[in-house]
Amino acid sequence: MNNKDMSMNNPGGPGPGGSGPGNPGGANSGPSQKKLVSLQSLIGLAVALAVAAILVTLFPDNRERAVGTSLRFLIEMVSVLPAIVILIGLFAVFVPKKLVAEYLGHASGVKGFFLALLLGSLPTGPLYVAFPMAAAMLKKGARPANIIVFLTAWACIKIPQEMVELQFMGLKFTLLRFGLTIAAAGLMGAVTEGLMKRSE
Amino acid sequence: MNAATISVNLIALAALLGAAFKDKEKTGQALRLAVRSLVGMLPMVLTIIIIIGVMLEFVTTQIIQDLLGEESGFFGILTAAVIGSLMHIPAILAFPLAASLLEGGAAAGTVAGFIASLTMIGVVTFPVEVKELGVKMTLLRNGLGFLFALAIALLMGVLL
Numbered sequence A: 001m002n003n004k005d006m007s008m009n010n011p012g013g014p015g016p017g018g019s020g021p022g023n024p025g026g027a028n029s030g031p032s033q034k035k036l037v038s039l040q041s042l043i044g045l046a047v048a049l050a051v052a053a054i055l056v057t058l059f060p061d062n063r064e065r066a067v068g069t070s071l072r073f074l075i076e077m078v079s080v081l082p083a084i085v086i087l088i089g090l091f092a093v094f095v096p097k098k099l100v101a102e103y104l105g106h107a108s109g110v111k112g113f114f115l116a117l118l119l120g121s122l123p124t125g126p127l128y129v130a131f132p133m134a135a136a137m138l139k140k141g142a143r144p145a146n147i148i149v150f151l152t153a154w155a156c157i158k159i160p161q162e163m164v165e166l167q168f169m170g171l172k173f174t175l176l177r178f179g180l181t182i183a184a185a186g187l188m189g190a191v192t193e194g195l196m197k198r199s200e
Numbered sequence B: 001m002n003a004a005t006i007s008v009n010l011i012a013l014a015a016l017l018g019a020a021f022k023d024k025e026k027t028g029q030a031l032r033l034a035v036r037s038l039v040g041m042l043p044m045v046l047t048i049i050i051i052i053g054v055m056l057e058f059v060t061t062q063i064i065q066d067l068l069g070e071e072s073g074f075f076g077i078l079t080a081a082v083i084g085s086l087m088h089i090p091a092i093l094a095f096p097l098a099a100s101l102l103e104g105g106a107a108a109g110t111v112a113g114f115i116a117s118l119t120m121i122g123v124v125t126f127p128v129e130v131k132e133l134g135v136k137m138t139l140l141r142n143g144l145g146f147l148f149a150l151a152i153a154l155l156m157g158v159l160l
Helices: A004-008 A039-058 A060-078 A081-094 A097-106 A109-121 A127-139 A144-156 A159-169 A171-198 B003-022 B024-057 B061-068 B070-086 B091-103 B108-120 B126-133 B135-159
Strands: none
Touching: A039 A060, A039 B024, A060 A081, A060 B024, A060 B091, A081 A159, A081 B003, A081 B024, A097 A109, A097 A127, A097 A144, A109 A144, A109 A171, A127 A144, A127 B126, A144 A171, A144 B108, A144 B135, A159 A171, A159 B003, A159 B091, A159 B108, A171 B108, A171 B135, B003 B024, B024 B091, B061 B070, B070 B108, B070 B135, B091 B108, B108 B135, B126 B135
């Protein structure tokens, strides 16, 4: 049968419902289609709760302080997390991955380095989302060095992530680590490219 | 409420208003995405919160200091980097954990190395990376990432 119909017969309406509000990422729709809460994270929580319960029973004296400490960190997280996920959501919708890939494909030289840095720090999502993008760009002829820079920036210095770092680690720590990470990204890119060329 | 908290929230608010002004429908999508990821993150947030409480109040800070403090030297840095490489949690949840380690007496450089290895190196996602980028590039990226996590830790230790 003609499975063309599935995409053709969508007259005007807000989409066929099944795939939600339409995925801006196109092909890379994996993570957002997963179940909301993963089984692993629930198991992790259960284990942590069990350990905490055992410790609280064994050492009741520390209970109050531990609960206080946990609450203090919880409040700090609650005061930034909603803002962070909103920024992540906005980036995901308004900065399509395709655009990022397109720009990085053309990047070269010093400009390429900074472009890779910038593009890596813009979009969001876990690092493994970036691997297929990186692979596609490599195939299109992007320099391996820039791809490594892009991946390092994606992993270490994404903008919403840096805001959380600022909140918890302070300005001095954040700025210093930011600078060192940029330097490391450049060096890693250069070394990787050099070694990959040499072994070819 | 400190300055960072306030500015993050203001930036998010400004971005949200700007986005809504530009395209209401897309902004709605973004908000739904935000709620989804917040809900998805919740169990892990609670887990981290519990770990922090347990770590700071039951594990005596003496242990954290011995293992990751200034005195632990390079071995502490190495330990933190190995733990960071093995862990698989969203980066934004790594920072509260890192802050609690710092509070418990871990050295600042060691904590920076922990963050670097946690975010850069993925032992869990290694197979995905190999599939997409090939064995050679994956090994180079993760191997170099580990070395540079150590370098960042050492430099941060000197500079802070």
